[in-house]
Amino acid sequence: MFSSVRTRLTVWYIGVLALVLVAFSIGVYIMLKRTLYAQLDSDLKSTAESTSASLVRTAAGGKEMQAAAMDELNDHIGPDQSAGIFDSDGRAIAENPDLAGVRVQLPDAGKRDAPIYLYNLSADTGRRVVFKRFTLNSPPAVFFLVISQPLDELLNSLRTIRLVLLFGTSAGLVLAGLGGSFLARRSLLPVARMTEQARRMSAENLEQRLPVTNARDELGNLAGTFNELLGRLDDSLSQQRRFMADASHELRTPLSVMRTAISVTLEHERDMEEYRDALEIMDDQVRRLTRVVTDMFTLARADIEKRPLIRSEFQLDRLVEECVRAAEVLGSRKGIDIVIESLNSTPYSGDEGLLRQLLLNLLDNAIKHTPSAGKVSVALTTRNSHHQIMVGDTGEGIPLEAQPHIFERFYRADKARSRSHPSEFGAGAGLGLSIAQWIAAQHGGEVELVKSDEHGSIFVASLRAN
Numbered sequence: 001m002f003s004s005v006r007t008r009l010t011v012w013y014i015g016v017l018a019l020v021l022v023a024f025s026i027g028v029y030i031m032l033k034r035t036l037y038a039q040l041d042s043d044l045k046s047t048a049e050s051t052s053a054s055l056v057r058t059a060a061g062g063k064e065m066q067a068a069a070m071d072e073l074n075d076h077i078g079p080d081q082s083a084g085i086f087d088s089d090g091r092a093i094a095e096n097p098d099l100a101g102v103r104v105q106l107p108d109a110g111k112r113d114a115p116i117y118l119y120n121l122s123a124d125t126g127r128r129v130v131f132k133r134f135t136l137n138s139p140p141a142v143f144f145l146v147i148s149q150p151l152d153e154l155l156n157s158l159r160t161i162r163l164v165l166l167f168g169t170s171a172g173l174v175l176a177g178l179g180g181s182f183l184a185r186r187s188l189l190p191v192a193r194m195t196e197q198a199r200r201m202s203a204e205n206l207e208q209r210l211p212v213t214n215a216r217d218e219l220g221n222l223a224g225t226f227n228e229l230l231g232r233l234d235d236s237l238s239q240q241r242r243f244m245a246d247a248s249h250e251l252r253t254p255l256s257v258m259r260t261a262i263s264v265t266l267e268h269e270r271d272m273e274e275y276r277d278a279l280e281i282m283d284d285q286v287r288r289l290t291r292v293v294t295d296m297f298t299l300a301r302a303d304i305e306k307r308p309l310i311r312s313e314f315q316l317d318r319l320v321e322e323c324v325r326a327a328e329v330l331g332s333r334k335g336i337d338i339v340i341e342s343l344n345s346t347p348y349s350g351d352e353g354l355l356r357q358l359l360l361n362l363l364d365n366a367i368k369h370t371p372s373a374g375k376v377s378v379a380l381t382t383r384n385s386h387h388q389i390m391v392g393d394t395g396e397g398i399p400l401e402a403q404p405h406i407f408e409r410f411y412r413a414d415k416a417r418s419r420s421h422p423s424e425f426g427a428g429a430g431l432g433l434s435i436a437q438w439i440a441a442q443h444g445g446e447v448e449l450v451k452s453d454e455h456g457s458i459f460v461a462s463l464r465a466n
Helices: 005-060 065-076 152-187 189-200 218-265 272-303 316-333 352-368 415-420 432-442
Strands: 082-087 092-096 116-120 127-137 140-150 311-315 337-343 347-351 375-383 386-393 446-453 456-464
Touching (some): 005 140, 005 152, 065 082, 316 337, 316 352, 352 456, 432 456
Antiparallel strands (some): 082 140, 116 127, 386 456, 446 456
């Protein structure tokens, strides 16, 4: 049965579509379920709030409490709901059972201090209950309002949704199977014709030829070359997809933060300080977006080799000093000392801007993972025809399983920590070490993790001496 290519294609198509439809149906069901429960809770809360508020106003007008409570329950409680109003001692002031005669009960005494909350009855999980505590001012007294509503309608709605999703998914798979079989047959029709022509070949029609693909003829060579090309394209596209997926994830987070800040701020009028706080949040996220986009642009240009080196003559030791001074501002916020342990006069010819970015990325990475009152050390030495810039810290170290991946793009051993401590110089999206490695490679060297344990980490950037 599965020896047919058409059958295998159809089965795979149905299988993949089934996974997608099942995942989609589950997601829709969960979303609708949460929405229905949230709507029910909102309605119960609203009823409790309006009933208690109306009762407070009525009692304040001098009406007898029991009569006022009964009138409010009759006005606000629906026929499928049961409700009751109790005094501070738990005695019923007024009750309004539902059509089935179900009455409400007060929760345990230990749960009566909350102003309002919702719960399911422990003995009857088919009912949802809202409890509201309210106070009368004249004379001062505490009362409790309890409203209960059955979940039958909600459960019936969920049952209907399940049936609709089940039948919809089944019908979709049946149609997909028929359509997939038809498309597979149409797609494989040229192959079937070639097979039929091969069957008709005999001694009487030897002038006919088939484009047989094997490793020894031109079609075989073309197919092999084309397959190799497809393989290279697949690798390239996979890399691009991974890059785009990671980039989209990094860009989505600050955009979501800004959108939330804007929505919350515009809900109602606020004072200038609150508007300033919202603008500061958005400014931080815009800075983060700028850093991510800048780093992505740098790596994109690096991939297509469109970023030529702008070489100039400069003192590498002075560049190290300038970067350390810039990093001291960030380190001072956490009480981190940045010290230069060794620094020799080192003339160098290279791209000063890129090397500055390399060193700032390493310093930023060290400061970000060093606790307060820690230390970051920097040294510049020359060894074996390479200038070596060492950046060490007294941080928590990099987990052993993460060390082989630290130079991969968008990789972070501790993503939660990275998000909570954004980069100052552009390494907050997991691109800093990747960019540093590329810059070092452009100068005939590399960046290595020499040591990392619970006492800290040491990175060494080697640059080929001129």
